[in-house]
Amino acid sequence: MIDLTIIWAAIIAFAVAAYVVMDGFDLGIGILFPTFRVGGERDRAMNSIAPVWDGNETWLVLGGGGLMAAFPLAYAIVLPALYAPLIAMLLGLVFRGVAFEFRWRDPGHRRFWDIAFCGGSVVATFAQGITLGALLQGIHVEGRAYGGGWWDWLTPFTLLTGVSLMSGYALLGAGWLIWKTDGPTQAHARKHARMLTIALVGAIVAVSTATPFLDASYYQRWFGWPGVLAAAQMPLLVAIAAFILWRSIDLGRDWLPFAMTLILFGLSMAGLAISIWPDVIPGRVSIWDAAAPERSQVFMLIGAGLLVPVILAYTAWAYWVFRGKVDETGYH
Structure with missing residues (x-):
């Protein structure tokens, strides 16, 4: 028998992962933006994401809308618990989007829009990280609220x-x-990548060390049987991926640092899945407790089955069309 609840959990998990992968790099460019030289370097950085950045946020809408529709109880609990960081995230994304458009159309105030672009990216990213941490550390639930x-x-x-x-x-x-530019912009990005590789590996170690001690269920899932089989492999896999990433930064394959960073994110998300499965609110509400009625799930699945392939096709086509390197004027 098909369990629609698991299917919807997988759809939402996929949407969140797609958002992290696709919107993560353009938020990251916003975070790094003040470090690039005014003029050519900043224009190249912006042009590298111009064709795809707004489409990347489609997955955030799917993830949030899917959570509300497929797991309404979880949505009703999570939203009031995390109003502040979620509102901060949305405002950050709004500021970033407005700044992205206006820095080209209002060159007289470009410095202000550059600050808004960076500030919005920092706020949105930091708020997303706080939201994840708040979910992991636990949300206090009384009854169904x-x-x-x-x-x-x-x-x-x-x-x-x-x-x-x-x-x-x-x-x-x-x-x-590194993948999409060359010359001074690429060299600048390589310099940042070396320092950030160390920072990210340190962050993964710190969060992974703290997480099992947040709740006894996390500790059991990581160090009890059979979770320990997966947990034992994670440090080795992270170390291998980090080593290849470090070496790839100076190699000629420009796509490899980005690909290895995605692998590190994938391993981190796998660790997150091990920690919380099968809960949607860790330690409090399972996916089955929070699920919408079966008829609602079937109705929504029909729509998702039609729309998700279209979104994937459009996204793949956009990335294929703009697959080359970029300069101050655009892709070539």
Whole structure:
């Protein structure tokens, strides 16, 4: 028998992963933006993401909308628990989007729009990291509603996950620029990538060390049977991926640093899945407890089955068309 709840959990997990992969690198470029020289370097960085950045956010809409429709109880608990960081994330994305468009159309105030582009990227990324940390550390639930306080989301652990995600997105951005640019911009991106590789590996170690001790269920899933089989392989896989990433930064294959950073993100998301499965609110609400009625899931699955392939096809086509290197005037 097909379990629609698991299918919808997989769809939402895929949407979140796609958003992290696709919007992560352009948020990372925003984080790194002040370090690039005014003029050609900044224009190249912006042009490298201009054709795809707004389409990347489609996956955020799918993930959030899917959570509300397929797991309404989880949505009703998570939203009031994380109002502040979620609103901050949305405002950051708005500022980034407005700044992206206006820096070309209002050159007289380009410095202001550059600051807004960077600030929006930093706020959106940091808020996403805090949201992840708040979910991992646990949300207080009373009955079928959020039972915690306004500031429960703000802890040392959530600040750690916020800074960690910023380092990860910045490394994705540097890897993207290594792939898509050449000359001084690429050399600048390589320099950042070396430092950010160390920062990201340190962040992965710090978060991975702290997570099993947040809740006894995490510890059991990681170090109990059979979870220990996967947990034992993670440090080795992360070390191998980080070593290849470090070596690839100076190699001639410009796409490899970006690809290896994606692998590090994939391993991190696999670790997250091991920690929380099968809960949608860790330690409190499982995916089956939070699921919408079966008829609703079937109805939504028909729509998702039609739209997701279209989104994938459009996204693949956009990346294929703009697959070359970029200069101050655009792709070539």
